[in-house]
Amino acid sequence: MNSENLLTLSGVHTHIGAYHILHGVDLAVPKGQVTLLLGRNGAGKSTTLRTIMGLWRASSGKLHFAGEDITALSTPEIASRNIAYVPENMGIFSDLTVRENMLLAARSAASERQMDPARLQWIFGLFPAVEKFWNHPAGKLSGGQKQMLAVARAIVEPRELLIVDEPSKGLAPAIINNMIDAFAELKRTGVTILLVEQNIRFAQKLGDSVAVMDNGVVVHSGSMAALSGDAALQKSLLGLAI
Ligand SMILES: Nc1ncnc2c1ncn2[C@@H]1O[C@H](COP(=O)(O)OP(=O)(O)O)[C@@H](O)[C@H]1O
Numbered sequence: 001m002n003s004e005n006l007l008t009l010s011g012v013h014t015h016i017g018a019y020h021i022l023h024g025v026d027l028a029v030p031k032g033q034v035t036l037l038l039g040r041n042g043a044g045k046s047t048t049l050r051t052i053m054g055l056w057r058a059s060s061g062k063l064h065f066a067g068e069d070i071t072a073l074s075t076p077e078i079a080s081r082n083i084a085y086v087p088e089n090m091g092i093f094s095d096l097t098v099r100e101n102m103l104l105a106a107r108s109a110a111s112e113r114q115m116d117p118a119r120l121q122w123i124f125g126l127f128p129a130v131e132k133f134w135n136h137p138a139g140k141l142s143g144g145q146k147q148m149l150a151v152a153r154a155i156v157e158p159r160e161l162l163i164v165d166e167p168s169k170g171l172a173p174a175i176i177n178n179m180i181d182a183f184a185e186l187k188r189t190g191v192t193i194l195l196v197e198q199n200i201r202f203a204q205k206l207g208d209s210v211a212v213m214d215n216g217v218v219v220h221s222g223s224m225a226a227l228s229g230d231a232a233l234q235k236s237l238l239g240l241a242i
C-alpha cells in the first residue's frame with residue numbers, strides 16, 4: 001500500500017487538564033482506504049479522534065490534512081474541510097425527529113426540499129431505518145437505529161474523510177452486518193474512513209490499514225491483511241488471536 005496519506009499525525013501529544021494522555025501519536029490515514037484504530041480500553045483512541053477534530057488541542061506535534069497543517073485550526077474550520085466525525089455518544093438529538101436531525105446535519109439545507117434528493121435516497125438505501133422512522137423522535141430509535149442515524153447524519157453531504165468512534169458498539173450481529181455493508185459502500189464511493197473499533201470481525205471485514213494504540217502511542221501500524229495473517233502478532237498486540 002503506497003497510496004498518499006489524506007491525514008497524518010506526527011508526534012502528537014495531548015493533555016486533558018493535568019493529565020498527559022497522548023504521548024507522541026504517529027498515525028497515517030491513506031486516501032481512499034479504511035483505516036482501523038484498535039487497542040484496549042483507555043489506550044487513547046477516542047482522545048486521538050477528538051484531537052484530530054480540534055476538540056482537544058495537541059500540546060505538541062503536527063496534524064496535516066490533504067497537505068494542509070490543521071494543528072491550530074478550530075473545530076468548525078477542521079469540519080469545513082469536509083471531515084465528519086461521529087463521537088462515541090453519537091451526537092444525535094433525542095427530542096428531534098429523524099428528519100430534523102438530518103436537516104440540522106445538512107449545513108447547506110434550510111429545509112427538506114434543499115437536501116439533495118438523490119443523496120437522501122442513497123442514504124435511505126444504506127440505512128432503511130432512517131427512512132422508516134423519518135418523522136419519529138430520534139430518542140425512540142433502538143441503539144442500532146441511532147447508530148445508523150448518526151452515520152447517516154455524518155454523510156448527509158459528501159465527505160472527504162469520515163471518522164467514527166466504535167460504530168459497532170452494543171449492536172446486534174445483524175445490525176453489525178448492515179453497518180459493515182454501509183461502510184463498504186461508502187468506501188466504494190471514494191470516501192476515506194477512519195474507524196475506532198473493538199470488534200475484530202468488523203475490523204477485519206473493512207480494514208485496509210490498521211494502527212494499534214497502547215498507553216497513548218501507536219505501537220503498531222501496517223496492513224490489516226498482515227495482521228490477520230499473523231496470529232502471534234495479534235496475540236502480542238491485542239491479547240487474542242482473531
Ligand atoms: N475527559 C477526561 N479527563 C481525564 N482523563 C480522560 C478524559 N478522557 C479520557 N481520559 C483518559 O485518557 C485515557 C485515554 O482515554 P480514551 O482516549 O477515551 O481511550 P479509548 O478510546 O482508547 O478507550 C484514559 O486513561 C482515560 O481515562
Ligand SMILES: [Mg+2]
Nearest residue numbers: 045046047088
Ligand atoms: Mg474510546
